[in-house]
Amino acid sequence: MKKIYWIDINRFDKKIDKSTWLEVSEYLINHGYDVVLLTGYMHEKYVPFGYHVDIKYFKAFNLPFFFKISLSLTIFFWLFKNIKNNDIIIISPLSLFYCAITNFFKKLNIHLDIRTIPVEIHSVFDHIDYFLHWYLQLKFFKTIPNSYSFITYLLQKHIEKEFNTSFKNTVIWNSGVDFGRFKPVKDFLPLNNKKYLVTYIGVVTRNRGLDTVIKSLKNLNGEFTNKIRFQIIGSGNYLENLKELTTSLNLEDIVLFKGYLPYEKIPEALMDSDCFISPLPNRPEWEVSSPIKIFEYIACGRPIILTPIAAHKVIQNTNCSIIWTNGFNSEDFKLAFEYTYKNRIKMRKSAKSLSSNYQRIFSWNYQANKLYTFLKRFYG
Missing domain, CATH: 3.40.50.2000 (Glycogen Phosphorylase B;)
Structure with missing residues (x-):
């Protein structure tokens, strides 16, 4: 069984959107992958009910700017000791630098998944964060991954234009919804x-x-x-x-x-x-x-x-x-x-x-199958 390490440099317990990671991981698990989510937390280690994904939580400095750096270092030190040659790593852009260093010592299967471009850049810290964790990462390390995915084709084109590049080995998978969890009410109030x-x-x-x-x-x-x-x-x-x-x-x-x-x-x-x-x-x-x-x-x-x-x-x-x-x-x-x-x-x-x-095209199963089919074809 091939293993996937999915890295989310975030406070997972405080995320509004957990479904992307939980629903897609569940689909990948049901189709033969062993998925481990590597992430951080603020107050407590969130344990999802009804999902089979293995979530490993890591401590980090709970301070602006330092949180991402300390969490990234902690995760990649752990990853360096535990990853095996055929394992797959799914990362966001802010992990590119750490993957590049790890890749120097171990040959990795790196899949870069980009769900958004930076938003809400207002303060000095926001601009520093953008420069370090977005601009520099994609400017110098965008060719490190073996494959790429984007939340929309428009996002892919936007990033290619910004960084004057053309990505190969790509797949598009959008957001979705669990129609079993979110569903119409049978009886509305008058x-x-x-x-x-x-x-x-x-x-x-x-x-x-x-x-x-x-x-x-x-x-x-x-x-x-x-x-x-x-x-x-x-x-x-x-x-x-x-x-x-x-x-x-x-x-x-x-x-x-x-x-x-x-x-x-x-x-x-x-x-x-x-x-x-x-x-x-x-x-x-x-x-x-x-x-x-x-x-x-x-x-x-x-x-x-x-x-x-x-x-x-x-x-x-x-x-x-x-x-x-x-x-x-x-x-x-x-x-x-x-x-x-x-x-x-x-x-x-x-x-x-x-x-x-819209149950077919907007379901998580439909979107997750796009990623699964791509990973299976590209990495086996």
């Missing part, structure tokens, strides 16, 4: 007897359009103000800013902050929602992405408000359950909220078909 709840779930950072959504709620026409509620489920470094914005606009009764939720509790938390929203603006990092949350929204069979970016347009839905904003400003979101509420009965009926329409 729409006329409750507030209409629109939900965003995910990381809360500056460049995700959430502040614009909150500002749009201030301008709702009077008939909608008492009917619509907007809840944010998630955490991040911009959460307090959004709470302050909500208070300054006197929207505390309309905007609800639910905080961080573990992956296992997210499906249940979405059950009361009447509509979902992905307000991502037209920035390069979002245009080339594959937002996992829109697939989870689809699986729940609810109407969805989406901005007109390329990453959202993979959903080619012809019925009225997808509401496209005209643009990215607060007026566009205001109109979308009002339209959604006015047409809520019709959209609820149409949204029931969303989940079944």
Whole structure:
């Protein structure tokens, strides 16, 4: 049985998105690979229920900037002692340098998987992090891996242009969703007897359009103000800013902050929602992405408000359950909220078909099979 070491230089217990690693690892295990996830943690070693992946946790300095360096060094020292010649390593760009050093002493099968380009670069530390863990890594060590995968073809083209290169031995696999975990509710609460709840779930950072959504709620026409509620489920470094914005606009009764939720509790938390929203603006990092949350929204069979970016347009839905904003400003979101509420009965009926329409191409099994087939063909 061939072994895969999948390295995630992160605090895995605090990640909003665990499903990429858990679901894809589970598929690879079920098809004959032995998968070991090597990662870090903040508070406790997260143990996923119902998955068979072996997760090895490593301690690191819990400080900005130093966390990634110390975790990388710890993992690669361990890897150097334990890896065997035919084993496969799946890494992200920030591990390229360490792979290059290890590869000097041991011949490795290195697969570079790139799921995003850097986002939220604001502080001095952010710029240093970008330079060390993205730019230098890909500038000097991009040819070290034997093979590559990207979350979208647009992302591959973006990186090739940025670093003036052309990657060989590549495969594209997108985000997905577990349709057994995320699924439509059979019995909705009557729409006329409750507030209409629109939900965003995910990381809360500056460049995700959430502040614009909150500002749009201030301008709702009077008939909608008492009917619509907007809840944010998630955490991040911009959460307090959004709470302050909500208070300054006197929207505390309309905007609800639910905080961080573990992956296992997210499906249940979405059950009361009447509509979902992905307000991502037209920035390069979002245009080339594959937002996992829109697939989870689809699986729940609810109407969805989406901005007109390329990453959202993979959903080619012809019925009225997808509401496209005209643009990215607060007026566009205001109109979308009002339209959604006015047409809520019709959209609820149409949204029931969303989940079944996309179960094949948006499932984790479908996406994981792309990676499995590639690895099996390339490495055996």
